Amino acid sequence: MQPSPRPFKTDRRRASSDPAKLLNDALAGARASDDAMSSLPNSSRGDPTVTDRSGPARMIDLAAVQSGGLEEAAEEIARLNEALTGYQVYEELARGGQGIVYRALQHSTGRIVALKVLHSGREVTARHLGRFAREIELVARLRHNHVVAVYDSGVVLGRPFFAMEYIDGLLIDDYVLLNRPTVNECVALFVRVCRAVASVHQCGVIHRDLKPGNILVDLDANPHLLDFGFAKCFDDDELQSLSVAGQVIGTLPFLCPDQVRDKNALADMRSDVYALGVILYLLLTGEMPYPVNGSPGEVCRNIVEATPGTLERRCEPESESCAVGPISADLSLVVLKALAKERERRYQTADDFANDLARYLAGEVVEARSGHRWYLLRKTLRAYRWHVAISSAFALLLIGSLIGITVLWRKAEHAARTAQASLQMGALARLAGIQRDEGRIDDAILLYSQAIELAAQAPERNIAANRYLYTSHHGLAQLYIRDPKTLDAGRRHCELATALAQQLVRDKPEETEYQRLLAYSLRLEGRIAEKSQNWERAVSRFNEAAAAFQSLLRFADPDNNLPLEYEVGFSKQFLGVAQCRSGDSKTGMETLQDARWILQRVYDRYPQSMDYLMELCRTEAHMVEWHLRNKTPEDHRIAEAMVLPAIHRLSLAIEDGTAASRLPEAKRLLEDLKSHQVLLEKRLRGMRRPDPT
Incomplete structure (x- = not known):
């Protein structure tokens, strides 16, 4: 395996202070990159989504500024x-590729922010504008501690911008290079990265350009995700208008x-x-x-065909650019599972990856x-090594102690089967969600049903299994x-989903996530009754759903409670309409x-x-x-x-493109509002017309 040339970043703290040398080095790297790009089809050359501008191209940018x-x-x-x-x-x-990031002071708060402004010039197309607007949205x-927060957005000099959280720190590979953490410290850090990515996925967003x-x-060793310029929603039909057919989105060495x-x-x-x-x-x-x-063509072949070696025999002690310490076979297998060539064999979610690392x-x-x-037995016995040691000591006196080991083995096997069933249920439920979001409804129904069938065959269900079973029943509903x-x-x-959520709340009353699940299923029951x-x-x-979401606000951070407030308002919108249609229009209008x-x-x-905008306008449409x-x-x-x-x-x-993520639905709602306006104007003209008598 060839050592990585580390072309994916430029550490600004280690960059050369000699502009001429920096520019010459960058030009040499760029010429090599141009030779490699010559193997691509003409339509792909110069495509900013094929190459990473944090290598030679970024060095040229930096050198140009310095020289x-x-x-x-x-x-x-x-x-x-x-x-x-x-x-x-x-x-x-x-x-x-999307814009320029500046360090700036926000006068209203007195805090330092990172200000991202879209590039200027004729090369900026409607596609760039669309993508930049999508990134802001x-x-x-x-909302996650390890995802940069957006504070503000607007337009300056005819170019959109947004202000976001400023992070004083190092790129993650620089952090490992300079701090030399142990393997376990590195994995613990990366678990937090995976959790951040999982939170992004739970918001319905795929990053599509993850890299160091x-x-x-x-400075506190907390990771933060940046740059959502290529991100997309699970249900992004309009994304086709922002992409060219066959265009590679992301950074080539990190594409699957x-x-x-x-x-x-x-x-x-x-x-x-x-x-x-x-x-x-x-x-x-x-x-x-x-x-x-190598050339992009060679890199593509390596991504598709080359088999990564096991990590346990690849970490050389003298290496200066990696975590310190030996790598076990377990950790090697976990990383290689994430790198499986077939997507079905990988971890199905970032949470699954994080859980296995944990x-x-x-x-x-x-x-x-x-x-x-x-392997399961060995790991279980190791977890109970003191029990085994005591049993072994007594085994010298009583052969019958072997029965205890047999029982322990059976318990381990039973626990392993339960854990395996839970993992498989989770994978099926998450895969079903992916199929649903991609519009393959029949496949989603089949996968949800398989998860439910697997639950029926499991020796017993733990809390995680009940959580996945809830997801399957709720998804089918x-x-x-x-x-x-x-x-x-x-x-x-x-x-059934409601009953499972109630059981989860009883088992873990302190877990607000399960209370939120119960609120979702109650609201869905209301929609079915409607x-x-x-x-x-x-x-x-x-009414129960709105009250459940309202009660969760007591536990929420006041500075980070907008999603919950939205759920309260959304539930009250449903409640008000139902009250009006039940004949209690006075109470219904008050609720609306x-x-x-x-x-x-x-x-x-x-x-x-x-x-937020859609449901506000929809509520107003109901009231009108x-x-x-x-x-x-x-x-x-x-x-x-x-x-x-x-x-x-x-x-x-x-x-202005803000509605791009829900454009067809927004247009339908706008037509409804305009129809109400036409009827309203007709009524008002009738009222203003003088009585002929």
Whole structure:
């Protein structure tokens, strides 16, 4: 295996201070890169998504600034400071394919922020603008300690920008190089990286460009994910308008084999899992899993065909660019499972990867070797080594103590079968979710059903198994209620999901996640009752769901409670409509007004969220509809004051691209609002017309 040439970053602390030397070195690297690029089709040359600009290209950028572009960079900063209110821009931090990142002071808060501004010039296309707008929207919806937070966004000099959390730290491979952590310290750090990626996935977002250059480690050794310029939502139909057919999205050495084999293959959570595997392999060994210093064609062949060696015999003590210490066979197998060529054989989620790494750190059974019976027994006996030692001592006196070992073995096997069933259920449930998000409904139903069948065959179910069983029943319920013919089946699955959530809450009352699951299933029961026109049950379930989400706000961080507030407002929207349709329009309108206030408050705090805007406008559309039914002048005046701002907000979101993630739905809602406006104007003209008598 060839040592990695480490082309994926430039450590600004170690960059040469000699501009001429830096520029010459960069040009030499760029010429080599150009020779390699010549093997690509003409349509791919110069594509910023094929190559990583943190190597020679970034060195040229840096050298240009140091050897003659400094004045131009200073002029650009001066232009930004003149045009940008609320910020003082200090210096350029980095350049990427999407934009330029500056260090700046936010006057209103007095904090240092990272300011990302889209590139200027004729080379910026509508596709670049669309992607930049998508990045702002996607990052704004993410909430995790290890994902950079977005504070603000706007337009300056005709170019969009956004302000985000400034992280003072090192790229993760620089951190390992300079701090030389032990293997276990490195793995513990990487578990937090995987958890951050998992939180991104749980928000419905795939990163698609994970690499060391997009992971910063701060001064407290906390990792942070950066650069969501190539990220996408699971259900991004409009993403096709931002991509070229067959275009490679991401950084080539970190792309998974399925995307390299088929440029039109859809990226999913397992694509990010593969990239995480490549990064961890690099951090542990100081090398890439396969040679990456050839032409792009050769690199592609290596990604698809080359088999990474086992890590346990690859970590040389004299290596200076990797974690310190030996690598066990268990850890090697965990990393290699993440690097499986077939996506079905990888960990299905970043959480699964993190969980197996955590098992390795705890000395427990790892999923990567869960099929080996003697391995399971050996690990279990090691966990109970003091019990075994005492039993062995007594065995010298009593042969009958062997019975205790036999019982222990049977317990270990039973526990292993239970754990294996739980892992398989989780994999099936998550894979079903992927199929559902990709529109393959029949496949999703089959996988959810297989997970439920597996649960019935398991020797017993632990809490994790019940959690996955909940996911399967809830997922089937969501799919079945789409068709009136399968509504009864959806109701049965939803009731089972509710019962499982209630059991989880009883087992772990301190776990707020399980209380949230219960609230989701109660709301889904309300939607099913609504479809059956069982208004009494619908009102009851929506009321319980709203109260459950409201109670969770007591445990939430006041600075990070917008998602929960949104769920309260969303549930009250359903409740208000159900109350109106049940005949209690007075209470229903009061509930809808509560929902409107909540959603307005949430939207005002984060106007970048299309979810918040959509449900605010939908609530207003419901209220306008019921005011129009009353046909009184007062109701018409209230409706008029409500419908015009809603139309304006939604129209603006569609025009400026904010609604891109939910464009078809936004257009339908806008048409409904405009229809209400037409009817309202007709009514108002009738009221203003003088009485002919």
